[in-house]
Amino acid sequence: MNYKNWLKNKNLSENTIRIYLLYVSKFNEYLDNKKPTKKIISNYIRFLNSKGNSANTISLHYSVILLYLKFSKLNKLREECKDIKLPSKQKIFRKTISLEEFEDIKNNVDINNWYKERNYLIFVFCFTTGIRISEINCVKKNLIIDNKLKIRGKGNKIRIIYIPEYTLNLLKKWKFNSINIKRNKRKLSYKQLNKIIQNITYKLFGKKILPHDLRRSYATNLLRKGINIKVISDLLGHENISTTSKYLYFSENEIIKELKKIW
16 A cells, blocks of 8 residues: 555545655655665754754654654654654744624625635634534535534544534525535635635635634634533544644733733
8 A cells, every 4th residue: 555545544634645745755855765764864854954944844744754654664763763852842823713803794794696605604614613624525514413513524533513503594595515616516625725714814804814723713712612621622523632722822912811810
């Protein structure tokens, strides 16, 4: 089995597979037909750092290499490489959309043609359900029962998506069964979906939001409303709460406001 098919069997998104293949290709180019060793991999990490890559990007390269070693059955080398020192990650303040911002635009949205309606529906569905953009193909109106949609997500895991009334009403007005659709009835690519989300959020909120930031907004807004983090973790389809905690974002003003409650 080749590496691409091996990744597909892990039920990774098309975009994730594309990135993994690209990073493995760059690593193999660096190897230049040499057999991988811990020293070479350590040097590669330093090489990436010297080229100005961010700590987060280097960390992803490193994770991809470890996964590739697992595929190549180089398990001993993989274990040896687990103590390679990586550049320290910096705290990144992500953009999010609050429920208040969303309420402000709901009654003034221009959806006077089918593609504007589709774009707004895709944005609203992601924002109000926390679905991954790679899972948007699973959204079929005929599969929704009692505001719930069962989907097969990352890692081939089944979970339930709960759909709010506002989003459900938009879906009922939508004339197609799927929301991921073009004029020619084909599916939108990840790149096209990404562009749609960035364009519509900039138009509505004055800031370009990535699809994954809508998922982050969903998690943060639930926590702001007092929802237990374990419940949020289940809704997002995370196995560990530690993964969920990385999705939660609070601005400096919100942090100060919470501290004032104590001091």
